[in-house]
Amino acid sequence: MLFNSYIFLFLFLPVCAGVFFALSAAAKSHRAPLYWLVFSSLVFYGYWNPVYLYLIGFSITSNYFFAALIARYRQHYFLLVAGVTFNLALIAYFKYAYFMVDNVNQIASTSYSIDAIVLPLAISFFTFQQIAYLVDVHKRRAERCDFAEYVLFVTFFPQLIAGPIVHHREMMPQFQRPATYRLDFDNLSIGLTIFFLGLFKKVALADTVAIYADSLFGLAESGTPLSFFEAWAAATAYSFEIYFDFSAYSDMAVGLARMLNIKLPINFNSPYKATNIVEFWRCWHMTLSRFLRDYLYVPLGGNRKGKLRRYLNLLLTMLIGGLWHGAAWNFVLWGGLHGCYLVCNHVWRRWSPLRERKAGIRRFVYRWVCRAATFGLVTIAWVYFRETDVSVATRIVETMLGFHGISLSVSLQPNFVALFGTHATGYLQFSGIFPSADLHPSFVLYLLVLLIAVWLMPNVYDWMASVDPVLLPDSSIRSGTSSSIQWRPSALVFIAILLIAFYSLSELGNEREFLYFQF
């Protein structure tokens, strides 16, 4: 079930929240509303394909069993290894089996075949979440809990499908707290506001810009070469599509949970404001970055075994992070590219003669150049994330880097010839800035407006900082630009949110899945 579907908004959500608060008010203990949330979450998941309820049920039961054994026999390390292996085997079969067989066939010229396996929704998320739980139990960072609470920890519907990847220690105290089971209008007002802002981002921004991104990438896939500016427009459009799509999902998840008196960890914090790649990864899919850091990079040795080893660890972590997103080489390349970016970033920090000034205009300029460069590098990498055909993606990236010349407006040709002669215009073509006519120049203006907005505007969490909308579990997280205008229920905000809700509901007809649902 999609958050941006009518069945969710007009049936599931009101029934789920209504019954939850009714049970909370009527029941003496919190067990009944907790069971109801478990039931609702399973309905939410099963609505997509009921058969996979067996899979998630099997995964949850097995992990609960492993956790019990690990907690009881902590000295037996192999129990943890067995538990993690079990999870990896599950995800390997459902997500990577076809990819592995296909690659074996290509390398060894064999013809093994397996039946097509439908990727179970959210398997990457609930598997990683449970691996983290097993490790935390082994390290005494998490305690064993009641089975129903554990099921809710894994399946809690606001975060089940596409994160955030939550820690046991973040959720359990909230599930056990009596205040969670009381109707709280403050939390409802905060949750509704964040939810509708997220819905607006999805339908008004992500889905709108996606039309253009799809059109331009479709052109490239059909074999029509894009011009320099078209390639940049395509990549930038996709950058904004995935930005607003994931930001929207994260907001909606946070908002929904908050309506039910639960705070989720922050997962998205204006990543395009980052002035370097390290900072970008502290703000993009923050809970995945946290997982990769704590459960992969650090166990690999992190930065404790020398610089070269640190860079190798970074590269490996990002390659696996890329593969986590999908069983295809384009995701591996995307992860590898980001791994290289991170390595370069660390090398730059150590060796660069340029240092960030503490204040003044030079610091201002330096930071904005860094921000623009970071955005450009991230945008180039998104091409591999979007385009499954690596050769098409590479062609687009080559074009973006100017390897195939730059096409300018036809009207400029006489001026260039007059200035530089015909020999100087070989690299420049004059077939139009957007020769395929698929892109109206006004759309470029739209992209620029979006860019300025994501760079300069405070995000939802800045705007609502006074009501602590999310958990900030890591002290290294940039707190964002603290907005001077803070949210609070008022007539003006009420009207604005109502209009935003109306607009979002008006645009829901062509429901597009969230991009992160495929992972």
Added chain:
Amino acid sequence: MNESFSIFNFSSKAYVLGLVAGIYATAMISAIAFYWFPEPFYFRPWEYFDEIVFHNAEHTGEWRGNSKGNLSRGYLFRYQQSWRTEVSVNADGFRMTPCSLDEYPILVVGASHTFGSGISDHESIAWVLSNETGRAVFNGGRRAFYLPKLLANPALIQTRIIIEFVADDLITPTIFADPLEVEPYSPLRQHDPSWSLLRVPFKRYFIPAKLFRIFRVDTPYFSPASYGYDGAYARGHGAYVVAFSPGDSAISLMNIERRARKIESLGYRYVFVPIPNRSRYYNSYTNAYSQSYHPLIVAGLQQRGVHAISVYDELERRKRDGVHLQTDTHISALGANLIAGKVASYLLESGLLTDIPRHSCALGG
């Protein structure tokens, strides 16, 4: 909570209840308004007939109002064309033609192009064809491949010629894969006791959606004169590249030929007319194979002895004049006129009409 941003004091409770009530009450009012007055909620007749008229045998079966293109509506920065259309259907739901009789010697079948989506009655292919040939033509256009459910229509007992129009992006290897078997007649328009609001998309009747459309649709961001007919919409339909091989096309041809033989064995003369997708005319949206696809299909069918008519050249010659609606996937009145003219010429020149007398009814137009 911080008090720095407030016009009026609003409690959280009032805020929440206001939002919830505002959204659900508006949805309820919208549903009631739509239930009683559905027509203003539609932007073109196609959906109006599908969702309302065909489920209500008592409806007048008419649409008189402005239409807007189906291609432009998803875009924020696009010109939104608006034009008047007048559509009427008979008691069974079929588009009116100038000669309303009990029997029709010519039947045209197909989907939206044949129905005349976006154009008025007198501009449709069937109407013009009727005028050009002097024979009564039944417009059976509505749903693709509807022919098996149509042949037993009592008004078509005397039909001699069946002309099937198919958008060429539908000519895939799966076309007519199932052999044609005549089925009991099924009118498009019937009383549907199971009809309910749940069958209609919510945004169709959500009043705020309608209000937002006013701002979006009627804002001429760019003048139509500068926009032309080969703007981005030429590829918006997504059918600009033919993705199947010549081998796949041979399967399509075989299927069409089998259908032609079957129809001929039932005593009809069969004519097949592919309608080119609008992107076919514009080089920058397609590739050489896609551009050759239309002539390839027609030539292949003619080699197999099937009456197939190419309208490609006629449309190509006039593409700058707008053979398709500017912001819509469908052919314009000019396009329909050119297609009908070409088909009429073919019918007359090939002798397919010689034994079919002209009708005495007054042909309008």
